[in-house]
Amino acid sequence: MRNSSLFFLWLTLDVMILSVLLLHAVLTTHAQQTDLADKASLVKRLQLTDLCLFTEARYTRHLSQADLNTAFQDHPLSLEHFPSGSFTQPTLHSDSP
Amino acid sequence: MNVWIEKQRYLIDFTISSLLRRKVKNIGLLCLYTLIVFILASTMFFTYSIKKEAAFILQGSPEIVVQKIIAGRHDLFPVDYLQEIKAIRGVANVESRLWGYYYDSLVGANYTLLVPPNQTEAQQTGRTTSVEIDSSDPHALEATKPLFEYDGTPLEAGTLIIGNGVARMRNIGKGDFMPFMAFDGQIMNLKIVNTLSSSSELVSSDLMLMHADDFRKLFGIDNKFVTDAIVTVKNPSEVVMVATKIKKRLHTARPIIRDEILRTYESIFNWRGGMMIVIFSAAVLAFVIFAWDKASGLSADERQEIGILKAVGWETSDVIQMKFWEGAIVSLSAFFNGVILAYIHVFFTGSAVFEPALKGWSALYPNFKLTPFVNAEQLTTLFFLTVVPYTVATIVPIWRAATIDPDSAMRHTGG
Structure with a gap:
């Protein structure tokens, strides 16, 4: 088989795999709507404010509820619990008073 | 039209044979390029999905x-x-x-x-x-x-x-x-x-x-x-x-x-964050090295190859087209491989590569499966960030080399 034919075959295979994955994304997103609604419902019923992503410190566990001055609270070398602390930033433009 | 297609196919045949002659170098290049696309795509898929999920869940x-x-x-x-x-x-x-x-x-x-x-x-x-x-x-x-x-x-x-x-x-x-x-x-x-x-x-x-x-x-x-x-x-x-x-x-x-709560999660994993800037700057640096390597000049072998091709009757446009295909073959392969691997990594393995960084110092870390929010805009952005710069960086120095006299191209390399 010619090299160009092999290349286009390879490219077609890649495109097909990517299409299948994109189809998977669409179907999964659709199928997980109930799960998402359940999570949203749990948040509403328990009056939660944050995602449970980083549990090592209170200002990384509840990012939106943290004090506005939290640098180096635990000890000077904690560096805001790097890397968790470096994934986020303060809300800069606040509408609230 | 058929003649044009056939010509392009011959050019691709030749380009692939040329790439396979420098097998180790080009496979290494493809692997590294795939890795860069993989990291960028994984970061993009993960951050977009988690932001979208946070926005949906925290509405309540x-x-x-x-x-x-x-x-x-x-x-x-x-x-x-x-x-x-x-x-x-x-x-x-x-x-x-x-x-x-x-x-x-x-x-x-x-x-x-x-x-x-x-x-x-x-x-x-x-x-x-x-x-x-x-x-x-x-x-x-x-x-x-x-x-x-x-x-x-x-x-x-x-x-x-x-x-x-x-x-x-x-x-x-x-x-x-x-x-x-x-x-x-x-x-x-x-x-x-x-x-x-x-x-x-x-x-x-x-x-x-x-x-x-x-x-x-x-x-x-x-x-x-x-x-x-x-x-x-x-x-x-x-x-x-x-x-x-x-x-x-x-x-x-x-x-x-x-709104403040939602904004907090809109800005999470923002590219300005410490870890994110490390990921992005590493990817950008790798791209700069690629582009520099390509733009700063051709290897002696490549110059000799161009000289010989021109001596046997190839037009400047043919050489440029051949090099375009070289860039396209490498970058398209890297793009598709990188994106497919990134999707599997983020949505099937639970972002296993990112996990140590995400866990941080936590003793307790949630096991969660992200909803795959992927859209055409993300893929287009990734395509223009990766495939286009590399292909352009491949063509520019070739245009310079392809316009010089074949005799001097061969002489300069000792051919």
Whole structure:
């Protein structure tokens, strides 16, 4: 088989795999709507404010509820619990008073 | 048209043979290029999905949370404040919340202890008004259902409902007892009556739901205080106005509105963050090295090849087309491989490569499966960030080399 034919075959295979994955994304997103609604419902019923992503410190566990001055609270070398602390930033433009 | 297609096919045949002649170098290049696309695509898929999921889930978070701040730190909220807030025009409902953290020295993990909203004493003592159900709110009906049921009775004193992350880490479950050391040194054993579902770990992994009496006994919090307050506003467009009024009436209060919560998660994993800038700058640097390598000149072999091709009758445009195909073959292969691997990595393996960084110092980390929110815009952005620069960087130096005389091209390389 010619090299160009092999290349286009390879490219077609890649495109097909990517299409299948994109189809998977669409179907999964659709199928997980109930799960998402359940999570949203749990948040509403328990009056939660944050995602449970980083549990090592209170200002990384509840990012939106943290004090506005939290640098180096635990000890000077904690560096805001790097890397968790470096994934986020303060809300800069606040509408609230 | 057929002639043109056939010509391009011959050029591709030749290009692939040429690439295979320098097999080790080009396979290495392809692997590195795929790795860069993989890292960029994984970061893009992960951050977009988590932001989108956060925006959807946290739509149900409280409209206004009111904290009390003393000396710049969060302080306990006096129950008397609830009446003052309730008196503000535009406020529909005020509820108190009891929640806090408990450090488990046995496993080195922090738990979030929370009293479910319908269990706080403030509500029991009639300090809050009833919730006005908005018929347009899809979650309103669900909110009226009992929160958790076990043997037909609600959560009572001495019992506990734990998040799935806690159950997994401590290897405990329904029917077991969980010991806590209270503020006065006494040990409290609470019976686990239920576990929150594993599908909700993204919001509930470290949660422990307990009765208000147990919570107060554990931390020694007086009945006159709660952790903070939740305010519901009659007209959603007046949220900022009500927050301003709360701040004016209670000078030590810090109102946090829902928009701020949502904005916090919009800015999470922003490219300006420390770790993200490391990832992106590494990828950009690698691309600069690629481009520099390509643009700074051709190898002796490549110059000789171009000289010979021109000597046997190839036009400058043919050489440029051949090199275009070379760039396209390498970058398209890297793009597709990188994107496919990134998708599998983020949505099938739970971002295994990012996991150590995401876990950070946490002893307790949620196991969650992200909803694959992927759109054409992301793929297009990635395509223009990776394929186009590389292909252009391949063509530019070739155009310079292809326009010079074949004789001198061969002589300069000793050919």
